[in-house]
Amino acid sequence: MSILKPYLLQTLKELALLGAMRNKIEISSNELAKQLQTSQQTASRYLLYLDNGEMITRELGIKKQLIQITDLGSEALDEEFSEYKQIFDLPSKVVFKGIIVSGMGEGKYYTEQSGYVDQFKTKLGFIPYPGTLNVEIDFIERNKLRLLKNYGGIIIDEFTTKNRTFGRVMCFNATINMSKGAIVLPWRSHYSHILELISPHHLRKKLHLNDGDMVEIVIYLDE
Amino acid sequence: MSILKPYLLQTLKELALLGAMRNKIEISSNELAKQLQTSQQTASRYLLYLDNGEMITRELGIKKQLIQITDLGSEALDEEFSEYKQIFDLPSKVVFKGIIVSGMGEGKYYTEQSGYVDQFKTKLGFIPYPGTLNVEIDFIERNKLRLLKNYGGIIIDEFTTKNRTFGRVMCFNATINMSKGAIVLPWRSHYSHILELISPHHLRKKLHLNDGDMVEIVIYLDE
DNA sequence: ATTACTATAGATCGAGTAA
DNA sequence: TTTACTCGATCTATAGTAA
Structure with missing residues (x-):
């Protein structure tokens, strides 16, 4: 999985908003689901996709999981950010x-x-x-x-x-x-x-x- | 359609990158499809959705169409941009x-x-x-x-x-x-x-x- | 509690094609 | 040329549930 599907990018963005670019964050699939306004199963699936795509690392405990965004994931977000900068900062x-x-x-x-x-x-x-x-x-x-x-x-x-x-x-x-x-x-x-x-x-x-x-x-x- | 699905937001972003926030842009569904790396039918459908959601205005000619992003569409993009700013600009x-x-x-x-x-x-x-x-x-x-x-x-x-x-x-x-x-x-x-x-x-x-x-x-x- | 599998429901895609 | 419809194929979502 090289280029990220829009819904996976959105998921990555939510994780980043919760601080997963700087730290490991502790979050359950259910909590993420609530944040994304979707089901626990879907959130779980998204995390698996992101993990397979090496956009995040996970440490699964018996409860919850510790998640951090990888360099690859950060790059994906940075690219998206650049595009928005192009849209809004345009005059430059x-x-x-x-x-x-x-x-x-x-x-x-x-x-x-x-x-x-x-x-x-x-x-x-x-x-x-x-x-x-x-x-x-x-x-x-x-x-x-x-x-x-x-x-x-x-x-x-x-x-x-x-x-x-x-x-x-x-x-x-x-x-x-x-x-x-x-x-x-x-x-x-x-x-x-x-x-x-x-x-x-x-x-x-x-x-x-x-x-x-x-x-x-x-x-x-x-x- | 109040909140935009991820793939529609991405479409709106592409239109914005082509200048549709400031001007009417001339674009066919086929050209947009190429940009989004999808089919002509899907691009056409996306434009219909965005139009219904009042994110864009369209003027259909016999060829092409003139598209411009509405205020509502700009707001949607601006919100997304804000989130990226939160991620990257060190939060104060x-x-x-x-x-x-x-x-x-x-x-x-x-x-x-x-x-x-x-x-x-x-x-x-x-x-x-x-x-x-x-x-x-x-x-x-x-x-x-x-x-x-x-x-x-x-x-x-x-x-x-x-x-x-x-x-x-x-x-x-x-x-x-x-x-x-x-x-x-x-x-x-x-x-x-x-x-x-x-x-x-x-x-x-x-x-x-x-x-x-x-x-x-x-x-x-x-x- | 969790995560994540299976199976089915539901949404989305795109070939074919009309206008 | 276009746009955008139909409809079968494919992808995505979630209820139920095991571990």
């Missing part, structure tokens, strides 16, 4: 997971235009390594992209060369697998399922990334 | 609910011993009204008592009179229904389901308490 960051894909090389062309480079330097604080790192995000997560655009980021203004016009883009400071960079969203364009990242470093090389690798991108909203 | 206070019961009068004897009274005055800052107010807590909550003892409180040392020895006790500043006082835990003794409170005032009289009345006790750890 948005997290995407995605996989590395190859672009069509046009990223290099754009990121070398001095009209963009100068602005990147003053507004983002770095000169990007030529090219963009393209990360394909889960289709569903484009909802988060809409959120970003609504929220607003760092604006890179359009400019014109003697040949053509380069459009406005919106940037957000971001990290990819903890490395500093920024994502770049074309001002006009529908929400795509590809995120384009720029960075002062050659990310593929620095992070040893290949197509298909899973990466985590954290986007910072508070500039 | 512990809350008990219990009912007033009568002791056997020995509280008065102890709280009048000058060996205790002098220490109460210097370490707690008040001279207790003679007697203890006894509050019976939910049996399961004695786990929280263990937490308290591990955490450590204000120590009142043992002392000896010409007749006998009075044992060490541990105190915590506390309020009972917002009135100032302290709880007193005998150093040796197993965790009981009775809390003994002392206070500068005659609490029964001041708060018009009778046996069987429900009271709330807040114990402060940071001191």
Whole structure:
């Protein structure tokens, strides 16, 4: 049992609320059942599942049992807590997971235009390594992209060369697998399922990334 | 549907992570299913349940649907978040609910011993009204008592009179229904389901308490 | 007291499919 | 494409009870 079913996570949470993360707590299946508003048998079964999944340790006496949450159990709770922090603390960051894909090389062309480079330097604080790192995000997560655009980021203004016009883009400071960079969203364009990242470093090389690798991108909203 | 089943709360959480607390999000039951790692039918059913429970609003188009979390839904998530905060943020206070019961009068004897009274005055800052107010807590909550003892409180040392020895006790500043006082835990003794409170005032009289009345006790750890 | 098994009742899931 | 129905399969809950 690797990923915890919702009702088992809730049970683990109740145990944590009773102090089982810091100490062994003495609790009978009947008492837990009362807390969970279910039957003694169900509470007993849940404890067995959690024990099998190594989320808790138990010391069974003739009466009661001493229960403590394991490191694995704490991690499960911590992950859940992180998600709630993301929901409520939002203004600070948005997290995407995605996989590395190859672009069509046009990223290099754009990121070398001095009209963009100068602005990147003053507004983002770095000169990007030529090219963009393209990360394909889960289709569903484009909802988060809409959120970003609504929220607003760092604006890179359009400019014109003697040949053509380069459009406005919106940037957000971001990290990819903890490395500093920024994502770049074309001002006009529908929400795509590809995120384009720029960075002062050659990310593929620095992070040893290949197509298909899973990466985590954290986007910072508070500039 | 008043209280949310665990799997529905998880679904609500996923929607919130996709931004549905701040905006309408566009999502198909199939996409949600993928996110929840379940079937399209189940995702659809969950959305119906959440809609019926007024946790979300939906606008169904010919494709997709626009979903936003209602105030009721936000509250449900916020409550869950609070519980996680309680687990992870080191608690600065512990809350008990219990009912007033009568002791056997020995509280008065102890709280009048000058060996205790002098220490109460210097370490707690008040001279207790003679007697203890006894509050019976939910049996399961004695786990929280263990937490308290591990955490450590204000120590009142043992002392000896010409007749006998009075044992060490541990105190915590506390309020009972917002009135100032302290709880007193005998150093040796197993965790009981009775809390003994002392206070500068005659609490029964001041708060018009009778046996069987429900009271709330807040114990402060940071001191 | 307990914990936790068995057996059955009940809830939930998802393939198939209509609209 | 969608959403969401039906209904048999599967999972979960609990009464009864042994240890």
